[in-house]
Amino acid sequence: MEKNAFHSLLQLRSAAFNTEHIGQYALCFKLHGSIIEAVAFHVGDKMLVYYERFGFSKFLPIQEVWQQLVAEHAFLGAGYWQQIAILEPELGYVQVPIELFSTDLPHDLLNLHLSLNTEKAAISFWQHPAFNLVNVFAFNKEIASLVAGLYPLSTLRHAHVSDAILLGLHSMPEKLDYRYLHLFVNRNHLTIAFFRTGNLHLLNSYQFDTPEDLLYYVLFALTELGLEKDRTELLLWGDVGATFAGRLSILQQYFPLLSFGGRPKGIQYHYQFDELDNHVAFDLLAAYYLFV
Numbered sequence: 685m686e687k688n689a690f691h692s693l694l695q696l697r698s699a700a701f702n703t704e705h706i707g708q709y710a711l712c713f714k715l716h717g718s719i720i721e722a723v724a725f726h727v728g729d730k731m732l733v734y735y736e737r738f739g740f741s742k743f744l745p746i747q748e749v750w751q752q753l754v755a756e757h758a759f760l761g762a763g764y765w766q767q768i769a770i771l772e773p774e775l776g777y778v779q780v781p782i783e784l785f786s787t788d789l790p791h792d793l794l795n796l797h798l799s800l801n802t803e804k805a806a807i808s809f810w811q812h813p814a815f816n817l818v819n820v821f822a823f824n825k826e827i828a829s830l831v832a833g834l835y836p837l838s839t840l841r842h843a844h845v846s847d848a849i850l851l852g853l854h855s856m857p858e859k860l861d862y863r864y865l866h867l868f869v870n871r872n873h874l875t876i877a878f879f880r881t882g883n884l885h886l887l888n889s890y891q892f893d894t895p896e897d898l899l900y901y902v903l904f905a906l907t908e909l910g911l912e913k914d915r916t917e918l919l920l921w922g923d924v925g926a927t928f929a930g931r932l933s934i935l936q937q938y939f940p941l942l943s944f945g946g947r948p949k950g951i952q953y954h955y956q957f958d959e960l961d962n963h964v965a966f967d968l969l970a971a972y973y974l975f976v
Contacts, residue, residue, distance in 0.1 A: 689752040690720070690740040698954040700726070701733035706762040709733060711838075712971040714771040714845070715827055717871050718742040720753070722760065723968045727767075727975045731952040735960060735968070747830055754834050761834075769841040769974050770823070770831055771967060773870060775805055777821035777844050779887060782811065785818040793820050810847040814854050815884045819847050843974050845967045846887055849875060852948035852970025857882060859919065859945075865911065866945065867902065868966060869922035869931065874898060876905045885909065895934040902935065917941035921966040948972070 701724070702708070709724045718741065724734035740749045754761035776798040780789075790807045794800060800807070805822040812819060821844035832840050849868055853860060860879035868875040872893060878886040886909060890901040906913055918939050924931050925944075935942055944963035947953060948970040 689744055689749045690738045693719075693737045693739050694959070695736040696734070696957050696959060698731065698733040698956050700729075700731065700954065703759040703762070706759065707764045707766055709765060710767040710769070710972075710975040711760075711765045712769040712771060712968060712974065713831065714773055714968060715746070715824075716773040716873075719871070720750070721965065721968055723965070723971060724765075725951070725972045725975065727972070729952065730950060730972070731954075732957060732969060732972070735957065735965065746827070750830055750834065763835060763837045765835065765838045767841065767975050768831065768835050768838045769843055769971055770828060771843055771845050771848055771971060772821060772823040773845045773967075774873065775822035775824065775844075776800070777819055777846050777889075779817045779819050779884070782813065782816050782818055785809075785820075790820045794822060798822075808842045810843050812847070812850050812854075815850060817884065819844060819850070821846070841974055843971070845870065846875060846889065848967040848970040848974065849877060850884075850887070851973035852966055853877060853879075855949040855951075855970070855973070856946070862911075863915075864917050864919050865902070865905065865909075866919050867921065867924075869898070869920070869924050869928070870967070871923060874901055876901070878905070878909055878911075895930040898931055899934050899938060903938070913939055915941070917943065919943060919945040921945040921963045925961055925963065 708726055710727050711724045714721045720738040722736050726733055778797045780793055790809050794807055800822055804825055806825050807822055809818050809820045823842050860882045862880045866877040873889055873891055875889045892898045946962050951972050
């Protein structure tokens with residue numbers, strides 16, 4: 685195994701995080717491209733206690749990377765986390781009204797919308813009573829099996845990035861209004877959400893390569909929803925800050941009403957996390973609501 689299979693890009697920890705009592709905390713992972721992100725929460729105290737971002741070589745088998753990560757990390761290898769979740773960032777998903785859903789339908793529902801490789805992907809679902817829907821999604825079997833094997837003593841949950849986005853947005857009901865179009869950018873994936881008086885009208889994801897592609901999908905969503913670009917405020921989260929200036933500048937050219945979104949509400953964020961911009965890692969911070 686290569687000696688340096690991974691490296692930490694950013695680690696933030698609350699002073700309240702007690703690694704000698706890991707059983708108090710819930711842990712969530714997300715793997716996207718050559719980046720692994722991890723967050724931990726004290727669920728009872730509604731508190732974010734840890735965030736870390738790792739980079740690794742995409743030429744190494746992910747099993748080697750992850751095994752070395754938990755073996756050499758100061759506390760990620762602990763076996764007694766209260767709960768563990770994995771966020772699926774890339775594979776497909778679809779929303780179904782709760783009243784039309786039954787547990788024998790997920791595979792058929794998802795296959796109506798995409799061609800699924802069942803050797804590499806499994807299907808699960810997450811209920812969102814607040815929006816009267818069930819989100820049916822595919823997740824990576826290899827990653828799920830790997831994490832389950834590394835943490836056999838912890839309860840493992842599967843969710844999609846879109847689930848975390850819905851849970852996080854539910855914590856800020858004042859923004860679930862037709863005046864706002866919500867944009868979540870993660871590497872080269874864009875997720876767009878739109879609501880009218882708290883009711884979800886659009887939740888969809890797109891893969892893009894250039895800032896022009898990003899602009900195209902935003903304009904396409906506006907057209908489909910019948911919105912006016914001069915009267916609709918774009919709320920931006922994720923990879924749209926200074927490091928991704930091209931994405932931000934092209935949106936600023938076309939949309940007079942544009943601002944960064946904030947963190948999910950109802951969670952404590954101590955000052956140690958000030959280094960993490962408020963619009964960054966919304967899905968991972970909202971993963972807190974997977975555990976409550």
